[in-house]
Amino acid sequence: MLGREGMDLEVKEFLEKVTAASGVSGFEGTVASLIREAWAPLADEIRTDTMGSLIARRAARADGGLAPRPAGAGPAAADGPAGTQVAGEGWREAGGRGPLRVMMAAHMDEIGLMVSKIEEGGFLRFTTVGGFDRRVLPAQEVLVHGREDLPGVIGVKPPHLLPREEAEKPYKMEDMYIDVGLEETRVRDLVRVGDPITVGYGCRSLQGELVAGKGMDDRAGVATLHACLQELARLQHPHDVFLVATVQEEVGLKGAVTSAYGIAPDVGVAVDVEFAEQPGLPEDLTVELDKGPVIAVGPNIHPYVFSVLEKVAKEEGIPHQVRVVPGRSGTDAWAIQVTREGIPTGLIGIPLRYMHTSVEVASVADIKRAGRLLARFVMALDAEALACWRWEA
Amino acid sequence: MKEETRELIRNLTEAFGPSGQEEQVRELIASLMRPHVDGVRTDALGNLICTRGARRVGTAGGPAATAGRPGAAGTATAEAGAGGGKKVMLAAHMDEIGIIVTHIDDKGFLRFGTIGGVMPHRCLGQRVVFANGTVGVFGHEKLDDPKDLKFERMFVDIGASSRAEAEEKVRIGDAAAFTRPLERAGNRLVAKAMDDRIGCAVLVEVARRLGTSPHEVYFVFTVQEEVGLRGARTAAFGLAPDVAIAVDITLTGDTPKAETMEVSLGKGAAIKVKDASLICHPGLRRSLEETARAHGIAYQLEILERGGTDAGAMQLTREGVPAGVISVPCRYAHTPSEMVDEGDVEACIELLVKALEGPLEW
Amino acid sequence: MTAHAQDPGRETHPGWEASANRETSAPPARGPYDEEAELLGQLSEAAGISGWEGEVRGIIRGQLEKMGVCYRTDHLGNIIAYRGPDDEHAGLRVMLAAHMDEVGLVVSGIDKSGLLRFRKVGGIDDRVLVSKSVLVGKNRVPGVIGAKPIHLQQPKEQENPFRAEELFVDIGARNKEEAEKVAKVGDPIVFATRFTRLDERRARGKAFDDRAGCLVLLGALQEKYRVPVYGVFTVQEEVGLRGAQVAAYAIAPGLGLALEGTVCSDTPGSEEHLQATRMGAGPAISVMDAATIHNRRVIERLVEVAGKAGIPYQLRRTTSGGNDAGRIHLARAGAAAGGLSVPCRYIHSPASVLDLEDVVNTRRLLVEFLHSLEEGWTP
Structure with missing residues (x-):
């Protein structure tokens, strides 16, 4: 068993590794294999589903209090309508006793670019995969994943040659191209339309606990699941836990839609990034960096899940912040909640500055705190309480 | 292209079927498909599902079986698919864009809402037809500036001179589609509703030409694609396929000062990499590319910046389905004069036939 | 008739704690529509923004229990009631949906000065927010959304509407600490609109979209049907038809009918x-909207039933908007969709207006339609 220090180091190392790896939405294979390598020793079962999401299962430990369900046994297939009940009794059939199936999801894909055309001279035109602000693209370092990985740069016309009024406007997508510095014939040999492109830098340490790099959204969440898994490995946890590194979140929460359907969990929690304060953003839209993970509240969040998360954070003395998400959370939680007949869902946020740039800044301390919070959440979840939980009148 | 195929395309493009009112085109396709498949049925939303070489019965399990109307579902023989075959869902949407009547005024003019991506300026001078054959033309209120041309200032004139006369032919909620005959222009074909009757034509031809295949193939002619990939979504849930391939049109970048796009008319079948609705399964995409290369079928890779296809809906079905798209390059999409190249159409048919005859593995 | 309806002078009173849990000591129903007005008043004044539908759920549960109708509450908070044969698979399964939630606001932050920052929940036009009376949280703390006095504005300022981000709720707290005693981040905020009868038929209130639908659905559940009928009071319609999606998955209906207070x-x-609909002209039957193309056979059946029973109706004359039917008909392998609406003026604003006769006629048409469904009929 690792000591406290060892654990800490490892979360940061894990984060450095996975943020450096490429994993543009739809092309997550490289980062997935790194995560698989790290999680496999601690999981009872690990698999990749049809869409490519990585699912690590850690079964309930028998001496955690309850007998584990046989592997793979989900809730009864929901074929017909669920039974009706006597007036006023509320829902008491769903969970019942026994270990719950708890799904925790963080997406491993990152926003990126894709080759859309090879121009004369070997310059590459590109399209975006996920929501890039085109203003952050000029002069970025990129890696084009062709037959080989080719380093390149996003070129634009030099300011000297631009009319003044043009220089006052942001570059348009059609004015930008990628230059990999090779002859056209060589480019055509190595690159094809549809090849993914990653933008930006790997992880670098800033002062204190802060780190910067591309893909913190949502590798910070994946690192949180990693920290949680390490913590769970030391615990006799009473529930089955499914840690899911989802794919294609940035293009429409797709991995969460299908993996949640497949797992059919009793409870779901998504871990994603949350806007941290920075100049120019309204205070009530942001949280503080390095002051603990965010527990979200709003229509996307089941009140019972929220209450357990908050209670655990308070009892364990884990610094945390509460933020309201008034509607669409834009995270995997949004998809998980409406899977099948509906799943009680929670959302944990890792504060992050400069979201969707290639220099996203997060705090390793927040990640570790969130990991511990999730593990303790699993310990505190009560199947009976969830089954008897009644929506307030 | 054989005259027979051209006639097929003519009949399909000239058929009536705006989203939600696909009855006529469905009837036509059902009659074309029956000789080549083992079973034909229509599901709750109106998708036409034709099965060939199905080896399992009661395929989807659960409520899927109850959702479709009782029909010839699952009556297929175990002719194919003894070893390692897959359950393949092919989808082409049979609906087309159009308009729907929302108001009839005292003088008998019709006001309307749109079905799918119809643009005001593309309607000027056009004619529409209703399911019962009533023909109408577009008109608009007096405009000070052509930019003021908006649907709420436009109307359809069916030649009625009073509300009562109009109501004899048309009711609120009736849909109309553009009307235009198919024309040949060199090796190219021009018609309304190429999007996506050309996909329907490809599927019908594939059903005609397909030899032995290890796969259980579902030819699905979907409804309501133009209003949000709706039919494909429910059909895919019901079928729960192992692989899904949509056949639809894509845009091109080969006309004067067009948007940057790698696809050209006449350069072969387009194998989709990505559009706004999905990133195609890379393995399936590569498998289609290999099939094309192995059989010398011309193909091009496609990235479509805007617009989606049924594959986007099929991919997210249940636990996820590997999904891909074979696209027919098409100029002037969503106008009554959509143009495709005969060679491209043949390449799409050929590619799909060869893919289905192969192992479809990656 | 509700007490405050007879006392229009009190309408703008910021607090209405008494009204939500008011005793049933109101005078017994007398005139036509009094019964409908009574229940609609309760439903309308209850707070129930998307995700915080508790008060509405409480009223509906109370009604269902009084009626002796079976129901359950699912994981998102939908109430699913059942009316039909013992065998839930005997005939076409029908799902009726009316959403409990309304558009509103939620506290997103508290300033040092004690003013509350808020975010919108669901689609509200920023321009209707300013100068309104609101209630905050479970304890209905009264507050107002203020505005800069016109005297202090530059002439140009009036050309730009107030944006929600610039506005705040003033609950009278002198500082953050004082505000935190009665309000917290995540507290829902609703408009403090009192339900008011304008005359015998017309009424004004908030959230008729879709409490009018809830009222129609409660009415329809009074009767028993030959086919399995599920009455679902859904949550989170205004933030993306979320409740209906999971309820439809659970029920797997063959026909889904959304009951709405629709744009008029x-x-x-x-x-x-x-004009999408006309008030007082009867229930609006949907033919198509942004989320659904309604089933032609269902439309025909509704029209036919209305004709036979002599119930006025109108076809909804717009293709914009969308409601729960959009998710219901795409659940699992698909279902037929229908839509029946009560015309409501000024929906998604603090005060809307409807005609109670439309409510009654919508319920009548729905009930007649459901009775007309015999075993074996499919859309």
Whole structure:
């Protein structure tokens, strides 16, 4: 068993590794294999589903209090309508006793670019995969994943040659191209339309606990699941836990839609990034960096899940912040909640500055705190309480 | 292209079927498909599902079986698919864009809402037809500036001179589609509703030409694609396929000062990499590319910046389905004069036939 | 008739704690529509923004229990009631949906000064927010959304509407600490609109979209049907039809009918062909909207039933908007969709207006339609 220090180091190392790896939405294979390598020793079962999401299962430990369900046994297939009940009794059939199936999801894909055309001279035109602000693209370092990985740069016309009024406007997508510095014939040999492109830098340490790099959204969440898994490995946890590194979140929460359907969990929690304060953003839209993970509240969040998360954070003395998400959370939680007949869902946020740039800044301390919070959440979840939980009148 | 195929395309493009009112085109396709498949049925939303070489019965399990109307579902023989075959869902949407009547005024003019991506300026001078054959033309209120041309200032004139006369032919909620005959222009074909009757034509031809295949193939002619990939979504849930391939049109970048796009008319079948609705399964995409290369079928890779296809809906079905798209390059999409190249159409048919005859593995 | 309806002078009173849990000591129902007005008043004044539908759920549960109707509450908070044969698979399964949630606001932050920052929940036009009376949180703390006095504005300022981000709720707290005693981040905020009868038939209130639908659905569940009928009071319609999606998955209906308080613009400056519905002209039958193309056989059946029973109706004359039917008909392998709506003027604002006769006729048409469904009929 690792000591406290060892654990800490490892979360940061894990984060450095996975943020450096490429994993543009739809092309997550490289980062997935790194995560698989790290999680496999601690999981009872690990698999990749049809869409490519990585699912690590850690079964309930028998001496955690309850007998584990046989592997793979989900809730009864929901074929017909669920039974009706006597007036006023509320829902008491769903969970019942026994270990719950708890799904925790963080997406491993990152926003990126894709080759859309090879121009004369070997310059590459590109399209975006996920929501890039085109203003952050000029002069970025990129890696084009062709037959080989080719380093390149996003070129634009030099300011000297631009009319003044043009220089006052942001570059348009059609004015930008990628230059990999090779002859056209060589480019055509190595690159094809549809090849993914990653933008930006790997992880670098800033002062204190802060780190910067591309893909913190949502590798910070994946690192949180990693920290949680390490913590769970030391615990006799009473529930089955499914840690899911989802794919294609940035293009429409797709991995969460299908993996949640497949797992059919009793409870779901998504871990994603949350806007941290920075100049120019309204205070009530942001949280503080390095002051603990965010527990979200709003229509996307089941009140019972929220209450357990908050209670655990308070009892364990884990610094945390509460933020309201008034509607669409834009995270995997949004998809998980409406899977099948509906799943009680929670959302944990890792504060992050400069979201969707290639220099996203997060705090390793927040990640570790969130990991511990999730593990303790699993310990505190009560199947009976969830089954008897009644929506307030 | 054989005259027979051209006639097929003519009949399909000239058929009536705006989203939600696909009855006529469905009837036509059902009659074309029956000789080549083992079973034909229509599901709750109106998708036409034709099965060939199905080896399992009661395929989807659960409520899927109850959702479709009782029909010839699952009556297929175990002719194919003894070893390692897959359950393949092919989808082409049979609906087309159009308009729907929302108001009839005292003088008998019709006001309307749109079905799918119809643009005001593309309607000027056009004619529409209703399911019962009533023909109408577009008109608009007096405009000070052509930019003021908006649907709420436009109307359809069916030649009625009073509300009562109009109501004899048309009711609120009736849909109309553009009307235009198919024309040949060199090796190219021009018609309304190429999007996506050309996909329907490809599927019908594939059903005609397909030899032995290890796969259980579902030819699905979907409804309501133009209003949000709706039919494909429910059909895919019901079928729960192992692989899904949509056949639809894509845009091109080969006309004067067009948007940057790698696809050209006449350069072969387009194998989709990505559009706004999905990133195609890379393995399936590569498998289609290999099939094309192995059989010398011309193909091009496609990235479509805007617009989606049924594959986007099929991919997210249940636990996820590997999904891909074979696209027919098409100029002037969503106008009554959509143009495709005969060679491209043949390449799409050929590619799909060869893919289905192969192992479809990656 | 509700007490405060007879006392229009009190309408603008910021607090209405008494009204939500008011005793049933109101005078017994007398005139036509009094019964409907009584229950609609309760439903309308209850707070229930998307995700915080508790008060509405409480009223509906109370009604269902009084009626002796079976129901359950699912994981998102939908109430699913059942009316039909013992065998839930005997015949076409029908899902009726009316959403409990309304558009509103939620506290997103508290300033040092004690003013509350808020975010919108669901689609509200920023321009209707300013100068309104609101209630905050479970304890209905009264507050107001203030505005800069016109005297202090530059002439140009009035050309730009107030944006929600610039506005705040003033609950009278002198500082953050004082505000935190009665309000917290995540507290829902609703408009403090009192339900008011304008005359025998017309009424004004908030959230008729879709408490009018809830009232129609409660009415329809009074009767028993030959086919399995599920009455679902859904949550989170206004933030993306979320409740209906999971309820439809659970029920797997063959036909889904959404019951709505729908847009009505039979008002000055609105051209005839742009009026989606007309108030007082009976239930609006949907033919198509942004989320659904409604099933033609269902539309025909509704029209036929209305004709036979002599119930006035109108076809909804717009293709914009969308409701729960959009998710229901795409659940699992698909279902037929229908839509029946009560015309409501000024929906998604703090005060809307409807005609109680439309409510009654919508319920009548729905009930007649459900009774007309015999075993074996499919859309």
